[in-house]
Amino acid sequence: MIHPHLSRVHVWDGASHLGVGTVRWSDGAPAGRIDAVDVTDPEGTAEYSVLPGLIDTHVHLIGNASDTPADFLAWPLITRPEEQVLHGLAHARRALSVGVTTVRDLAADDVQFSLARALESGIVEGPRVLAHGLVNMTGGHGDLFIPPAVVERKPVADGPDACRALVRRWARSGADGIKVPVSGGVLSVGDKASWRNYTDAELAAVVDEAHALGLRVAAHAHTEDGIRRALAHGVDSIEHATKLTASLADDIVVAGTTVAPTLLINDRIADGTAPAAPAQREIARELVAGRDVAFRSAAAAGVEFVLGTDANGFHVDFSDQWDEMRAMARVLGWDAERVLQAATSRAARAIGRDADLGRVAEGFAADLVVVRGRPWEDPDALRADAVVAVVRRGRVVAGSLPASSTS
Incomplete structure (x- = not known):
């Protein structure tokens, strides 16, 4: 077993800056773990810093990853699943190259489940993928990505029993969790964000069945009503939460529910930076x-916002996580350290993996990002071009470790 190390580097452990020291890890089977973190100079100086690998809690891996232009909605309909999984891998590796070592896909089916298994077993190199199966009603937000004339459609579920059955199907297929829309959305065709998705009985069935099977539930909700209903039924995270109110923010804090704000994608669609109808x-x-x-008011009240980009390779790229983090600092009024926590240790807690991800600490996964400078001190320093090396499962998978830090 090999024991690589970084020495004379700043150690930011997922919560705070510890000082300058050495991080040692193993890259043996089944997965690399951090062996030791030794801080020798709390007030020292160094050129490089080591951070935990970033965690993006909301992505959509399956989409066109090539340089050939493609229509956002048509591409999945004309591309075979065998080919889609390769595009998903390309997107995953793009995220890995800028330090994102874990992603959570929130519209998954057997394509993403297969990709996640291949990555977990080490057949191909890439970030860890947690895949949430989509439970969606006929004519719901997810279903409206497919034109009505298309006969071969993704699975939908109508009525509490069908909702339970689809949750069970995804659990059997290998899902890490469940995604359920409770409001309409932005990019689905003919949709309105104000539309209700699912009755209370159906939503209750989804959450109850998922939790009975040990699966977390992420709820897509833009509207006040959607957020309120999602909270009432005990979902684990709310995605977007765009029409959040002060009262709902207080309820979210009490419930301990996390929120992925997905700032860039909505901004870019709204201002025309990203193509949209x-x-x-x-x-x-x-x-x-x-x-x-x-x-900003919700953040001040204690709402647990975490990094979630809604990256799809079309409106938000899989290397845009650092841009999203700067947007979080600007919108939420956070300093750089609080944003980094939202992308590491707090994101790990949001996905139920805070026992092994999101920290630079002994026994945690050796998922590390080496950067120039001290990005926890300045939001403007949260940039992808500062990344010099990425370590995933104890192996260098992007860039190279600084020679001055490994001798």
């Missing part, structure tokens, strides 16, 4: 109109 742009503009003020 006029109707989609209008939905996004309405959603973000009062969002920033509400989110």
